[in-house]
Amino acid sequence: IIQLYVPLNWFGTYYRAIQKNFVDMENMFDLMGVDSDVKDAPGAPDLMARRGGIEFKHVSFGYGPERLVLKNVSFKVPPGTTVALVGPSGSGKSTIMRLLFRFYDVNEGAVLVDGQDVRTVTQSSLRANIGVVPQDTVLFNNTVRYNIQYGRQGAPAADIISAAKNADIHDKILTFPDAYDTQVGERGLRLSGGEKQRIAIARTILKDPAIVLLDEATSALDTNTERNIQAALARVCANRTTLIIAHRLSTIIHADEILVLKDGEIIERGNHEALLAQGSFYASMWQQQLENRNSANQENGEGNNA
Ligand code: ATP
Numbered sequence: 001i002i003q004l005y006v007p008l009n010w011f012g013t014y015y016r017a018i019q020k021n022f023v024d025m026e027n028m029f030d031l032m033g034v035d036s037d038v039k040d041a042p043g044a045p046d047l048m049a050r051r052g053g054i055e056f057k058h059v060s061f062g063y064g065p066e067r068l069v070l071k072n073v074s075f076k077v078p079p080g081t082t083v084a085l086v087g088p089s090g091s092g093k094s095t096i097m098r099l100l101f102r103f104y105d106v107n108e109g110a111v112l113v114d115g116q117d118v119r120t121v122t123q124s125s126l127r128a129n130i131g132v133v134p135q136d137t138v139l140f141n142n143t144v145r146y147n148i149q150y151g152r153q154g155a156p157a158a159d160i161i162s163a164a165k166n167a168d169i170h171d172k173i174l175t176f177p178d179a180y181d182t183q184v185g186e187r188g189l190r191l192s193g194g195e196k197q198r199i200a201i202a203r204t205i206l207k208d209p210a211i212v213l214l215d216e217a218t219s220a221l222d223t224n225t226e227r228n229i230q231a232a233l234a235r236v237c238a239n240r241t242t243l244i245i246a247h248r249l250s251t252i253i254h255a256d257e258i259l260v261l262k263d264g265e266i267i268e269r270g271n272h273e274a275l276l277a278q279g280s281f282y283a284s285m286w287q288q289q290l291e292n293r294n295s296a297n298q299e300n301g302e303g304n305n306a
Pocket of ligand 1: 063064069087088089090091092093094095096
């Protein structure tokens with residue numbers, strides 16, 4: 001009996017870690033036959049996915065009864081456009097992603113994808129249409145090939161290579177001891193943060209979802225890596241409905257709309273120029289980042305050119 005409890009506990013912990021860190025293991029629950037907190041409605045149909053339009057309609061949500069983490073949040077991400085979420089730590093950005101993925105159900109209001117309430121369709125069909133590039137990708141203890149192919153099981157080798165090329169990771173993979181057959185993860189070759197993120201990008205490109213959720217890495221990567229990642233990220237988002245959690249505002253100046261969250265409410269919205277012109281919360285965040293960058297450059301002896 002004791003032996004039975006160990007793996008169950010282990011999985012419970014792991015499941016919570018998945019929800020918390022929002023790693024992209026959307027099908028893992030199905031694969032392992034584990035109950036998530038939410039259930040498909042009896043006889044629920046699959047999502048009729050079109051181009052992945054997203055709508056939050058007066059959404060309120062709390063993890064427990066004592067406190068609302070999102071309060072009356074409404075926004076749309078029209079098909080093929082990019083909306084960015086910014087705001088202080090704890091303002092509710094990741095929670096919005098989790099609700100879209102239906103890790104939890106809303107207390108009030110509704111989350112719609114292509115006009116369908118996510119509570120009315122199967123979770124598997126919803127998640128099949130959403131690709132996630134998390135902040136910190138957890139790789140399976142398996143080969144590079146397996147880790148990319150996870151995006152679309154059964155994908156032929158040519159598609160895997162093409163996805164890796166689009167994610168700027170193919171050349172790097174060829175330098176690994178067994179190329180695509182190299183074991184990675186905790187028990188294999190350790191990859192850098194940037195390499196892991198590019199594996200996640202390749203996986204998502206292979207999956208080819210209508211919607212992409214991007215959680216930008218907080219930790220600064222070096223400038224060259226950064227530039228490559230930005231190009232690969234731009235490719236994974238192209239022509240897809242994209243919701244991005246941005247920590248560096250410089251990466252979202254071209255977003256169609258920026259939502260500024262504070263304490264679970266959208267306090268400002270608009271594009272970069274409009275928000276700067278407004279001269280309030282976003283503008284002060286922008287100013288703050290410029291100043292931080294300047295002082296960092298000065299410390300590195302790179303002069304004052306942000
Ligand atoms: P960060 O930028 O630090 O990632 P965030 O804007 O993404 O923050 P959320 O992770 O959405 O913020 O958290 C919003 C609020 O909900 C926070 O107060 C947080 O403590 C709380 N919270 C998040 N996850 C849970 C959870 N699983 N159970 C209870 N409370 C939670």
